Amino acid sequence: MEKEKKPMFKRWWFWLIVVIIIIGACNAIGDEDNDTAENQQENSNKTAENGTEENATENNENETTDENATNEEENTAENEEAENTEGRIESGIFEVGKDIEPGLYKSEGSVTYWARLSGFGGSLEEIIANGNPQGSDIVNIDEGDVGFQTSGSGYWFKVDDNYKPEMLTSFSDGTYIVGKDISPGKYKSDGGDSFGYWARLSGFSGELDDIIANGNPEGPTIVEIAEGDIGFQTFGNGKWTKVE
Structure with a gap:
């Protein structure tokens, strides 16, 4: 006795249902992938926004720091100028x-x-x-x-x-403190354009009594400044140089 064969249309519908189920599953997976990609993109955008905000904050802080540094430098310069004057x-x-x-x-x-x-x-x-x-x-x-x-x-x-200046070994016109501006010793001038003037001084009152010795040389001259001298004054003699 032959076995009864199942109709073909029943098997066809079975495979159709299987295909539909598979397609639905694929679509679901695709949607999840799309959602994941969108979430990743959104997170990236938020990260970029946060980075921009952080950079802006950092730039503002740097600008504030630079501005404060500039103000401090200006105040320091003003204070130094006030002290100097x-x-x-x-x-x-x-x-x-x-x-x-x-x-x-x-x-x-x-x-x-x-x-x-x-x-x-x-x-x-x-x-x-x-x-x-x-x-x-x-x-x-x-x-x-x-x-x-x-x-x-x-x-x-x-x-x-x-007052602690650097001791000079050569100098020109002016008045100098012996022992601070210049040291005692023998000095030679290279001479001026016309007659000059020099004076060894026992003080700085500007009075005649403070003049130990003086001269009006024409051309080069030599003067011995003693250890007991308080000051030395010169003009019109050109440049003086210590020779001993």
Whole structure:
């Protein structure tokens, strides 16, 4: 007896259902992949945004730091300038003991005239001593002086214990402190264009009594500055050089 064969249409529908199931599964997997890719892209975008915000914050912090550093440098420069100008005496007439203190002062820049005064009447009798500097000058303002007058675009500063310049072995026009600006010894000048002037000094009052010796050479000259000398003044002699 022959076995009964199943109809073909039943097997066809079976395989059709299997194919549909497989296609559905593939679509589901594809959707998951798409969702994963979208999530990854979204996370990347958020990371980039966060990185941009962090960079912007860092840039702002750097700009603030640079600005603070610039302000600190400007403040430091202003403070240094204020310290450098503090105590300077510029052009004018000053009362000793009120406007300025007595003491030893040195000029810088172009000071064209100075005078120690015994009063403010403007008369010649009130001039204790005066000068028309060529180069830097040094003046001792006494406690008994009433006033001090100075002219020119330069200024004066007080010589104190902090004054420690480099000792010179060659110099030109000006007034110098022996033992600080220059050392004792034998100096030779190369001569100026015309007659010059030099003076060994026992002080810086500007008075004649402070002159130990002086001269008006024409051409080169030689001067021995002694250890006991307080100062040395010169103009018009060109350059002096220590030879011994």
